[in-house]
Amino acid sequence: MTGPGPGKSDDSVKDQVLGRLGRLIKDSRNQQEQTVPKKIRVRFAPSPTGYLHLGTARTALFNWLYVRRMGGKFILRIEDTDKIRSKQEYIDEIINDLQWLGIDWDEGPFPQSERQDKYRKAAEKILSKGLAFREGNAIIYKVEKGRVIEISDIVHGNIEFNTDEIKDQVLIKSDGSPAYNFACVVDDDYMGITHIIRGDDHISNTPKQILFYEALGIVPPIFAHMPLMMGKDGSKLSKRHGGVAVFEYKNEGFLPEALSNYLLLLGWTPRQGKEVFTLKDIIRDFDIKDINDTQAKFDIDRLRWLNSEHIMRKSAEELYDILEGRLTEAGYLEDSVEKAYVLRVIQLYKTRFKTLNDFVVLTRPFFKDDFPMDEKAVKKHLDPHESKEVLKKFADRLKILDVFTAAGIEGVCRKLAEELNLKAAKLIHPTRVSISGMTAGAGLFEMMDVLGKDRVVSRMEKVC
Numbered sequence: 001m002t003g004p005g006p007g008k009s010d011d012s013v014k015d016q017v018l019g020r021l022g023r024l025i026k027d028s029r030n031q032q033e034q035t036v037p038k039k040i041r042v043r044f045a046p047s048p049t050g051y052l053h054l055g056t057a058r059t060a061l062f063n064w065l066y067v068r069r070m071g072g073k074f075i076l077r078i079e080d081t082d083k084i085r086s087k088q089e090y091i092d093e094i095i096n097d098l099q100w101l102g103i104d105w106d107e108g109p110f111p112q113s114e115r116q117d118k119y120r121k122a123a124e125k126i127l128s129k130g131l132a133f134r135e136g137n138a139i140i141y142k143v144e145k146g147r148v149i150e151i152s153d154i155v156h157g158n159i160e161f162n163t164d165e166i167k168d169q170v171l172i173k174s175d176g177s178p179a180y181n182f183a184c185v186v187d188d189d190y191m192g193i194t195h196i197i198r199g200d201d202h203i204s205n206t207p208k209q210i211l212f213y214e215a216l217g218i219v220p221p222i223f224a225h226m227p228l229m230m231g232k233d234g235s236k237l238s239k240r241h242g243g244v245a246v247f248e249y250k251n252e253g254f255l256p257e258a259l260s261n262y263l264l265l266l267g268w269t270p271r272q273g274k275e276v277f278t279l280k281d282i283i284r285d286f287d288i289k290d291i292n293d294t295q296a297k298f299d300i301d302r303l304r305w306l307n308s309e310h311i312m313r314k315s316a317e318e319l320y321d322i323l324e325g326r327l328t329e330a331g332y333l334e335d336s337v338e339k340a341y342v343l344r345v346i347q348l349y350k351t352r353f354k355t356l357n358d359f360v361v362l363t364r365p366f367f368k369d370d371f372p373m374d375e376k377a378v379k380k381h382l383d384p385h386e387s388k389e390v391l392k393k394f395a396d397r398l399k400i401l402d403v404f405t406a407a408g409i410e411g412v413c414r415k416l417a418e419e420l421n422l423k424a425a426k427l428i429h430p431t432r433v434s435i436s437g438m439t440a441g442a443g444l445f446e447m448m449d450v451l452g453k454d455r456v457v458s459r460m461e462k463v464c
Contacts, residue, residue: 040072041194044098044105045184047079048090051245052097054237054298055199055229058263062226063197064103065264065279065286075191076108079184081177086113097246100256102279110191112183119178122186123171126215132171139172141182141215149207154224155291161207169208181205185212188221197224197288224288227295229266237298249303253326253356258307266296276309304354311353316346323356330360332367344450348442365436366451369459373437381429381439388464390420391430395460404453406445413445434463 042063046056067074076098080086095109123139126132132141147163170179178186184205188196203225213220231237237244243252249259257278269292270277270285311319320343327333327342345366346359353359365371381387397412398404413431417424432444435456441447448456 039194040067040070041075041192042067042072042197043075043077043188043191043193044103045077045079045187046094047082048087048094049082049085050090051247052094053244054246054249054263057097057101057246057259058229058266059198059226060098060103061101061260061263061279062268062288062291065283066195066197066288068283069286072194073106074104075193076105076110077187077191078109078111079180080111080113081180081183083113083175083177093247097250100250101246101260102256107191110187112178112187115183115187115190116176116178118190119183119186120172120176122216123178123182126171126212129215131215136174137172137176138170138174141169141171141211143168143211149210151206151210151223153203154222154288155227155293156203156225159203159206163207163211166208166211169211171212181208182212185209185216185218189213189216189218193221195222195224195288197226200225200228224291226267226291227293229263230295230297232297232299234295234297253358253360254303254307255310255322255356258303258310261310262303262306266298267292276306276313308351308354312351314350316343316350319346319350323359326356326360327367330364330367332360332363337367341450348446348450352442362441365438369455371437374433374439377433377437377439381433382463387426387430390416390422390427391434391460392464393420394427394431395457395464398453398457398460401453404449406443406449409448410445431460435459 044060044063046052046060064074066072076095078091078094080091091109098105123132126141127134127139132139134140143163143166145164149161149163151159151161153159169181171182172178187193206223206225210220229237231240243249246259250256260279261277264282265275268286268290270282271290272285274282314322320339323346324333333342345363349359349363353362382391394413394416397416398409401408401412413427414424417427428444429439431448432441433439435448435451
């Protein structure tokens with residue numbers, strides 16, 4: 001490259017080059033927006049400084065849906081340049097949680113910690129152009145003041161930033177590690193990323209990254225920033241709203257398809273108006289342009305409802321496979337409990353539990369005799385002398401019942417109530433408490449049918 005002509009300073013030439021490059025980038029991005037690249041490449045780049053946050057998982061889901069619909073590539077990058085806070089246990093959990101949610105990737109995972117030389121070479125390139133300076137062992141990018149950086153965001157439209165509000169940016173820290181924004185730019189270029197879909201908390205990073213793209217002579221990707229996920233009360237999502245990490249919901253007994261379903265509804269609405277769906281159901285319907293530009297509020301009750309809907313869609317066999325580990329851990333599958341019996345319990349309760357943990361709590365009386373008794377229910381329905389009398393008579397009638405089925409049990413109950421000139425409820429409530437310890441649950445006669453005559457009669461007599 002020749003030196004500056006007569007009367008032209010190095011600075012003026014640099015300004016002209018940067019101006020032309022800026023126009024080139026803007027024109028190229030406008031063209032990208034008009035004609036979407038055939039080979040879409042997105043990246044999901046979590047930092048392993050903690051467990052997978054719900055908001056981060058939502059970002060992964062939007063990236064995955066978009067690239068699967070467009071037939072592109074999903075790249076998993078691990079941004080582990082924070083040597084102190086990054087931990088292998090977080091990496092392992094993040095990968096497990098992504099797989100649990102149904103998110104797969106085409107390339108990766110790529111740890112940034114293995115690419116240190118690439119970042120230093122890129123920084124040296126910028127340094128050689130006179131756009132950065134050394135400060136000890138660090139390399140600092142000098143931000144040109146008085147510029148307006150314009151970003152065309154898919155979700156928010158045009159966003160402008162003034163460089164007067166951006167301080168000089170670190171490229172390489174004094175310990176030799178790259179700064180976050182710089183490493184992102186170098187990697188996104190190396191990995192051929194065409195679209196960056198991420199949360200609004202990264203909007204302030206974008207103009208800094210644009211400056212690095214310019215300095216390296218790179219055309220920036222297309223950006224889409226999603227509004228953040230807040231608590232139901234509009235405050236930052238925290239544990240008081242029900243937990244913040246994916247693994248907490250997995251441990252609580254939420255189904256992965258239900259959690260994915262709910263996270264996607266926080267910021268996007270299917271065109272057909274569906275509320276209950278799986279990822280495969282809506283791949284063809286997803287359009288990144290349909291992402292809402294307003295903050296979404298996380299509602300644990302809404303998530304529990306959705307989880308119950310997904311539970312009801314499954315067969316007893318499918319639920320058995322999902323519940324088996326929890327039932328074993330609770331000691332429910334000991335004493336040669338037959339699978340057929342467990343399937344009957346699942347079928348009886350599949351419309352009544354909202355999480356897998358709920359099922360374990362609600363069905364304890366079907367597997368253990370040491371179930372807890374509701375004290376208020378005992379006082380109201382079992383303590384009165386007359387309650388024990390009718391319960392004893394009901395138990396005596398059940399002993400001689402030849403066919404112990406829900407219909408047969410109900411027939412005996414109603415006939416006895418008629419003979420004693422009582423409402424059936426006077427028999428039903430004490431019986432339910434005596435065999436389950438609770439005042440609510442599945443249909444009483446169906447419960448008694450599944451439990452079996454011996455267990456039912458024994459429990460009724462025990463409280464008389």
